[in-house]
Amino acid sequence: MRILLIEDDHLVGDGIQLGLTKQGFTVDWVQDVESAQSALKTDQFDVIVLDIGLPRVSGLEFLKKLRAADNKIPVLLLTAKSSVEDRIQGLDSGADDYLPKPFALGEVAARLRALQRRSQGRAVATLKWRDLTVFPDSQKVMLKEAEIDVRGKELRLLLFLMEHPHNIYSREELESSLYGWNEGIESNSVEVHVHSLRKKLGKEIIKTVRGSGYQLGEE
Numbered sequence: 001m002r003i004l005l006i007e008d009d010h011l012v013g014d015g016i017q018l019g020l021t022k023q024g025f026t027v028d029w030v031q032d033v034e035s036a037q038s039a040l041k042t043d044q045f046d047v048i049v050l051d052i053g054l055p056r057v058s059g060l061e062f063l064k065k066l067r068a069a070d071n072k073i074p075v076l077l078l079t080a081k082s083s084v085e086d087r088i089q090g091l092d093s094g095a096d097d098y099l100p101k102p103f104a105l106g107e108v109a110a111r112l113r114a115l116q117r118r119s120q121g122r123a124v125a126t127l128k129w130r131d132l133t134v135f136p137d138s139q140k141v142m143l144k145e146a147e148i149d150v151r152g153k154e155l156r157l158l159l160f161l162m163e164h165p166h167n168i169y170s171r172e173e174l175e176s177s178l179y180g181w182n183e184g185i186e187s188n189s190v191e192v193h194v195h196s197l198r199k200k201l202g203k204e205i206i207k208t209v210r211g212s213g214y215q216l217g218e219e
């Protein structure tokens, strides 16, 4: 899952980026609304994590504009602990959920997964494909009864394809779902991970669509 984090506080931003990356998210972090707007023009994100107090343009103004432009991307708002007013305004401006500061990273991660689930119309937390079950919260991958060792970028790729089962993705699109802006892209990495996943989970797991890219295999 690729996250756009908009937060001007270095300590908070750094903590969220590090913590979520460890939990298998790809996090791109910007510190103001202007940078967020250009990021949204060039890249695809699954969820936005939005601070309210930002320099020049506030998070709420940004959110209102986003919704006015009919952008439906799920937004998790970070609000000050005691401000009920912020939360009300935030939800009324089009936020899907909010989290008062300070928060536990585990809760941010859980809420992001819930938001993505909801936006995809899924009710359950686990992802299933044939005999394969993936638990995004514990990052466990089970093939029938056996736990399979899938981690790091390989796990991110598997999660991404299972989260968007009907879409076809080009190599470039998969690369950008696996790597944030600050992570150097290793060449051939998508091919390498696809190869490895097929070896571990069966070659049907990922379909190569000639001339277009990759897709989760047929059910």
Ligand code: CA
Residues within 6 Å of the ligand: 007, 008, 009, 051, 052, 053, 054
């Ligand atoms: Ca702030």
